Amino acid sequence: MAMNVVDGKLAVVDAENPAISAESPFDLAQRANWLRAAVLGANDGLVSTASLMLGVGAVKADARAMVISGFAGLLAGACSMAIGEFVSVCSQRDVELAQLESDGKRGSEEEKNLPSPVQAAAASALAFSVGALVPLLAAGFIGDFRLRVGVVIAVATAALATFGCVGAVLGRAHVVRSCARVVIGGWAAMSVTYGLMRLFRASGI
Template identity: 65%
Template sequence: MASNQASNNTQQESKFTLSMNHDMEQQQICLDHQQVEEKEFDYSKRSQWLRAAVLGANDGLVSTASLMMGIGAVKKDIKVMILTGFAGLVAGACSMAIGEFVSVYSQLDIEVAQMKRDNKRSNKIKGNNEDEKNVLPNPAQAAAASALAFSVGAIVPLLAASFIRDYKVRIGAVVAAVTIALMVFGWLGAVLGKAPAIKSSARVLFGGWLAMAITYGLTKLIGSSGL
């Protein structure tokens, strides 16, 4: 009898141990799935502000540098070149801010209208509505962020050309500074977005070089033709 009881106790302990191990494995699997979902969610949410920031800074960098290269093709005066770049910075930042404000405000109107339709169908309580309002897009913040990102990019060629009197050295300094900034922006966007860094940097760099070359070449051609 004693041996039978001991055997039964051993079997029960084995079953209990197996059950505990199974529960722990299930909990670990659920935890792993939850961590994966959280990581994927973070990247998808991150891409929204990352896209706006990288595009804004890249636009400011390329457009301002191209303007300065274009005016530098026909005017060697440093003052003219700096004023052109500064005008491009101000105009571009205002344009980015206004465009982003209008775009996000339109998105806000659409989301608010959709929330009202959903509330009518489901009769949600007031507390849930307040929670949803907290996550709605903010047009003013989006406009300020776009203007700031554009200005950060645009200031790079301005600083590179501000203290160099020699024309050829100034043009070379602008190209070098823009090249480094393009590589940094491309690499930063790739790292934060978990994309291939080399391809992203090369793509951004090639686009910036192409924009500056086209602007410089066409302005030089038109300026030399006497139009």
């Protein structure tokens, strides 16, 4: 077997029997979209969980409170992502099934290629959880409050830069600009959450 580029797509060719070599192009674009969605889900998990932990830390310096709030955010966010993705893909699948029914193609090979709501929900929940684990693991074993906050911000920044780079490569975008956009966006979310919660603490609310 050999890998050749056919009409701009990757194809498998049987070198021993070229006569029966069927062009089997891999849908690289679809695979890249899945990977990009996973990166975005991990980025959401990282930013939301880190911001939640910093917001709680702005009011209560206890390490246990930060970790528990982060873990609760991981569970709630993963469930929310899974349910949202499941409903979205179910709706998309219903539309495509209706189109196949209209075209008289129900039960054909095309129906097997429709997206799976369960698979999409599981992938979204997993991606979110992976991102959320980054600040949780960074803060879980640090007792000093200032050091804990600094480590969470530093680790989150490094992870955001990595996610931005991977997303840029998959989306064929400018790497530096994409990384900067993701990192600055994450900083903004964490800063706003921390700052507003510090105001609540100062006002005695």
